[in-house]
Each structure stands twice: as C-alpha cells, then as structure tokens.
Amino acid sequence: MTARISIDHRIMGGVPCIAGTRIPVATVVGLLGQGCSIDDVLADYSTLTAEDVLAALQFAANAVDERELPLRLSA
Numbered sequence: 001m002t003a004r005i006s007i008d009h010r011i012m013g014g015v016p017c018i019a020g021t022r023i024p025v026a027t028v029v030g031l032l033g034q035g036c037s038i039d040d041v042l043a044d045y046s047t048l049t050a051e052d053v054l055a056a057l058q059f060a061a062n063a064v065d066e067r068e069l070p071l072r073l074s075a
Contacts, residue, residue: 004055016059018052021045028056 006019016025023045031041038053 002055002058004052005059018048018056021047023048025056025059028053029060032057 004019005016005025007014007016011017012022012024017023018025018028028041028045028048031044032038032053036044038050041053042048042050
C-alpha cells in the first residue's frame, strides 16, 4: 500500500481513503470510470493532487489483482 492511501477504522469506517482526507479511493476511481478526467477530479476535489489520483488507481489495480476472479468458460 502506498503512503497516499490510508485505511483507518476511525475514518470512514475503514474504507480506503486518500491519506489526510475523507475521500474514498472508490469515489476517485468511480469518477474516472464514469469518464471524468484527472483534471475533472482535481477540479471537484481541490485537496487532491494528480499523484493522489494515480495512487487511487494503483490501489484499485492491486486490489483486483489480489482477488481470484471467476472465469466464464465458453460452451
């Protein structure tokens, strides 16, 4: 885990957030997934940096990489 992402049960119930904020990683990644640019996210969340946004993406990628995903077998 990067120093830019924090998980603390006292902040947002332990949801992974950008360190020093109450902005969940899922919010940042969700905005990007909806088509917002990094600049759009930074405009909406002025406390974030581009490095924070990239750290959120890296955290999400690592989280998915660590899970076993079901494969759909074709008939």
